[in-house]
Amino acid sequence: MKSEGREKAVVIGGGIVGVSTAWHLLRRGADVTLIDRDEPGRGCSFGNAGAVSFGSVTPLAMPGVLRDGLRMLFDPAAPLRIPLHYLPKAAPWLRRFVRASRPEEVKRLAGALSSVLGHAMERHVDLMGQVGAPELIQRRGQLHLYPDEASLGKDKMSWALRAEHGLRIERLKRGDILALEPEIGADYSVGIFTPDQGMSINPYRQVAAIVADFARRGGRIVRDRVAAIEVADQRVRAVRGEIASYDCDHAVVCAGAWSAQLLAPLGYDIPLESQRGYHVMIASPGVQISRPVIAADRKVFLSPMEEGLRVAGTVEFGGLERKPSRRRAEFLMQDVARVFPRAQLPNDWSFWMGHRPCLPDSLPVLGPSRHQGLWFNFGHGHLGLTMSATTSEMLARAVCGEPSNVDLAPFSADRF
């Protein structure tokens, strides 16, 4: 099975997580095939907000999430939407989500998240330097906006935890906000600035740049839909696609929101949900910003991308098959008008929807599995771009038997 003594690895999924994992495996000497059913980078990694938020160590489920969630359920414009018909399907996931919001659990999860988020900025800078596209990662901080002190107060625990884990935070008044971003509308009077965080100015081009370098260095890219992972005697033998079968010593599942369905036939029951998110691109908004601006009350990111202003956000349950909803994107356009009253909004606009791969405890599934040679790196939720630079290297190290000081136990698939 080995080619010229090199371990054969197949990486399933060409999003930012899969391509980074494939790249790190190749650099460690493995013979690597990257398989995607589509062109790499066309999944969730295509349209995210680009924020490299290494300080976001707080899980999504925080104390009070049940109360806030119930309130949002009955507000059609709320950043969270669960269609009524989907509630029974989502209920087991939601129960786990609420359980993860207990204060002591939040502290534990923040510690685990910190171990995969820390140094993400440096890792992105390093990787993009090595693949020849250093310009894609920029560090000009992130600006979080709140209408008033009361709304900032609701996130008090979250900011305290982030600071506890080392994130540098500056409290801003209206004047400080305008000094950073003069176009911010009057609805926002307080803010938090995190000067050390950064962004990718084109997440799709980031994937493409890593893939191009992977190919240049001898990695193989295959377009095929993976139908099954073949095992015998508790060991991976091959990855079977619709077009061909790929023998391997190691198979790494990086199929984002589709990972759990690939693993179910092997007996893994992983509560992975898609949290569908949307973006709208405005090529000429008529306002200029220098960094991601986050309207924290609306949970919306406004990011200055290479190709214009991207407004991204919304959490919508509904699974992998349901069609995107234009209504969700319309709310994003309203958010732009609120944050940037002077923005010129086009009448004719299109939108994009992507599937965030979410586990109820906000941790990815990362590391070895119950089958020898089968590895997992998926479920990065709202922070997959950020974490990809760290989890891909950790996974590659684990596959290649290199020592690591990060404990992968909290990320095991067996935690559910």
Ligand SMILES: Cc1cc2nc3c(=O)[nH]c(=O)nc-3n(C[C@H](O)[C@H](O)[C@H](O)COP(=O)(O)OP(=O)(O)OC[C@H]3O[C@@H](n4cnc5c(N)ncnc54)[C@H](O)[C@@H]3O)c2cc1C
């Ligand atoms: C609106 C929005 C904003 C976001 N903003 C941010 C942000 O600012 N910062 C941040 O860090 N994260 C952000 N995220 C989250 C981030 O985009 C995701 O966590 C990340 O892209 C997940 O990457 P992935 O590689 O796991 O999945 P994907 O990019 O979805 O890749 C999975 C790949 O697997 C392939 N695949 C699936 N099944 C098969 C199969 N059977 N055979 C072959 N191929 C298969 C798919 O074609 C796809 O290419 C955002 C997400 C959304 C939706």
